[in-house]
Amino acid sequence: MPDPVTDAPFPSTSYSAPDDTGHFGTYGGAFVPEILTPVLEELRAAYKTYKDDPDFKEEFRHHLREYVGRPTPLSYCDRLTEHIGGARIYAKREDLCHTGAHKINNTIGQIMLATRMGKDRIIAETGAGQHGVATATVCAKFGVDCIIYMGAEDIERQRLNVERMRLMGAEVREVTTGSETLKEATSEAIRDWVSNPDDTFYIIGSVVGPHPYPMIVRDFHRVIGTETREQLKEVEGRETPDAIAACVGGGSNAMGIFHPFLDDEGVQLHGAEAAGQGLNGNHAATLAKGSPGVLHGAMSYLLQDREGQIELAHSLSAGLDYPGVGPEHAYLRDTGRVTYHPVTDEEALDGVKLLSETEGIIPALETAHAMSILPELARNLAEERGEDAVLVFNCSGRGDKDMDTIATHV
């Protein structure tokens, strides 16, 4: 079966989640106010039509190639590999995508859907600002109005991205309720959507939210994994690595690289989530410490108190600072297909340093969480599978936006 969007080989045949109603096992679904039910139905119908439409697929491929700069390289990290002393490590270079992170794969796909559906007003939420920038970028490119909801605290710590969005003509709306971070920005974006369901398209930035978003966002990011397969075949003579590591906030870059490998049982999949100041302190380790519940339209793991009130997440990385996680990750956690690792702020900062010094790549703080689980994984893999073991990590974004934070802490 070919990939519905990119026509790249689609090796997964037995894994078929979500079901028709958008459930990944008991997770996912669409827990939304009634006003959004017809809107989501319209989106499901549009996606069903366009994902198999040759013109749509050709245009998507065209933008990914000519605008985003795909395929992104799969860089062999020789000095990092040597430094750690274990499996051979490759970095899938999503940091080299236009705008500096994988996020734009999804915003290109969604704005193509939006314009075909006749929506001329785009809204989005952003935490680190990477999704906001990727949305503002495609709105400028497609000539559509763009409103970005962003928490006041995130505006403060991601100034550079705010300026980028404004330069490209987006209106950045400051959200001052609650924790003033991604959770509240998402709530405000949903409230805007409830108030303007006819003309507005909500470009969600991760594999979260009500059905069909977790599936759509994943599908637009699958290109990360399908390219990885092709590139590995070229450089290693085999399509599958021994393991893949990616960071997980909402979890879009991880789903993008994991999904084409879910049926390859020999491929270990590892997600790194933000443990902030540690699992006993303030953190955002939803899969390690959360429990199932409903937030922002989907059933998944959440950080919540005993009354079911949503708790505030903490991570030095604004992109991981969210008390929920994509429902597909909740499902993959429970089935055991993916192993999730909590990574503290401090460990992530060590990851930034290590990749910067050994490979000359300054990763985003989000990406650095995946980076910091590599040493242990690489050594274990070499022990279990030999020196030829291959470990791919998704270098999901570049660190320029985090330089202030990094400079303060390193």
Added chain:
Amino acid sequence: MSRLDRTFADLHARDENAMGLFLTDGFPTPDATVPLLHALDRGEVDFIELGMPFSDPLAEGRPIQKASARALDHGVTMQDTFDRAEAFRTESDTPVLLMGYVNPVLKYGIDDFCRDAAAAGVDGLILPDLPPEESDMLTEAAAQHNLDLVFLIAPNSSDDRIRAVDERSTGFVYAVSVTGLTGSDLDGTPTVDQYLQRAQRLVQQNPLLVGFGIKTHEDAMRLSRHTDGFIVGSALINRIEELWDREQPPMEDRLSEISAFARRLKHGDPAPTA
């Protein structure tokens, strides 16, 4: 016959429309809730929606968002809400529905929640982020404990959708007046009338109540022409906030003003003597 069914049957027999009022539990203070519920009773409310506060209320405009946050700042728990519903029930036969978001209900445990709500004298549930498609987990437990389960329709709901919601609802069907949040401004165009006429034609099994954005008696009369009654939330919350935070008359006067506010919504101004 449920308490809510009886209320609607009585109103129907008298050819009157129902007035439902929404109050967030624990707002403006936990101590104020039960006296406020009684004040609404004296203001001739026909049924009460007691709001269960939630940290992330997606469908709410600013007034109810703020009321919810304030209640949570007071440390309100689900058990507190049940206790206050029960305290009200011992002295009043007015139907009470709990309204809120599904996550605290899931956390409490669906069976336990339905059992304890029913034991507290609660008559039904309204959960705006639990559409019929996702509600299987709740319907059985609610029915077992004789709790009505009210679902919502909106101006952009299709005819088929409205029929399906009517099919799944018990107690009544809640027609959201506007494509917007609670407390939004009402649409002045004929669109809302056309929508409510359509809803009136399609909703056959339940009373049809309209809510969201109703601020005055005139709003209520205009919208309830095509329905069996109306619901007011944000306007009441705003009036309470004014009384408690700014005007601050003696407590007795605050409560009697809330009763008068409810009567004005129902009968217009000046309020007839009770």
